[in-house]
Amino acid sequence: MKKSLFLISSFCFLSISMLNAQFDKGRILFGLSTSSNNLYSMYSGGSANFFQLGFTTLKTKSDVGNSSEKIRTFNLSPRVGYFIVKNLAAGLDINYSFMSMGTGTNKETISLLGIGPFLRYYLPLKKVAPFAEVEGSFGSAVNKYSSGNYKSSISSFLGGIGLAVPVGDKFAFDLMGGYVSTTTKAEQNNPNNERDILGTFGIKVGFHIYLVANNTAKVNK
Numbered sequence: 001m002k003k004s005l006f007l008i009s010s011f012c013f014l015s016i017s018m019l020n021a022q023f024d025k026g027r028i029l030f031g032l033s034t035s036s037n038n039l040y041s042m043y044s045g046g047s048a049n050f051f052q053l054g055f056t057t058l059k060t061k062s063d064v065g066n067s068s069e070k071i072r073t074f075n076l077s078p079r080v081g082y083f084i085v086k087n088l089a090a091g092l093d094i095n096y097s098f099m100s101m102g103t104g105t106n107k108e109t110i111s112l113l114g115i116g117p118f119l120r121y122y123l124p125l126k127k128v129a130p131f132a133e134v135e136g137s138f139g140s141a142v143n144k145y146s147s148g149n150y151k152s153s154i155s156s157f158l159g160g161i162g163l164a165v166p167v168g169d170k171f172a173f174d175l176m177g178g179y180v181s182t183t184t185k186a187e188q189n190n191p192n193n194e195r196d197i198l199g200t201f202g203i204k205v206g207f208h209i210y211l212v213a214n215n216t217a218k219v220n221k
Contacts, residue, residue, distance in 0.1 A: 033206025
């Protein structure tokens with residue numbers, strides 16, 4: 001009985017130590033995430049998709065004839081951060097998206113690049129780590145047509161809370177819910193400074209990897 005209690009206590013202590021060690025000052029954070037319920041739209045400039053490479057065929061049918069169109073998409077949204085103090089990470093999100101559809105004179109491409117800072121604070125418990133996060137992103141989208149280009153500026157701001165579930169001392173799965181506000185503005189032919197503002201509630205899931213930046217990063221007791 002004493003041996004069992006000792007093993008259980010040792011396991012719990014080890015789990016807590018590993019969880020605390022993940023968020024020590026000096027650790028580097030790498031992450032990828034994917035959204036659901038439209039937490040991010042394509043134009044948010046935030047971490048909208050985990051990794052996406054797609055080829056889609058769109059078919060239109062009617063009584064007078066049929067047509068088809070091929071759509072190609074690519075999206076990559078990594079992030080990197082650094083624990084400036086224990087439990088608090090600051091870093092940078094990067095989001096690149098590309099979509100192409102049609103051929104010849106009917107071809108259209110959309111490319112987007114957004115970059116912005118984020119702050120995330122963890123509250124390590126025994127086996128999970130609740131967290132709060134704020135982030136911003138600034139970038140642009142370019143629509144290219146055979147008749148010319150159309151460029152828009154994009155900015156977005158997000159606030160949310162979530163839960164990180166560690167797996168070992170270097171890896172954790174994330175689930176976060178929050179609100180994001182995205183503003184898009186045409187940069188040409190916009191004398192009235194017209195802006196579209198999109199507000200969205202939703203959730204996103206992803207994972208983060210925690211690495212030691214140098215040998216001086218130690219577990220804070």
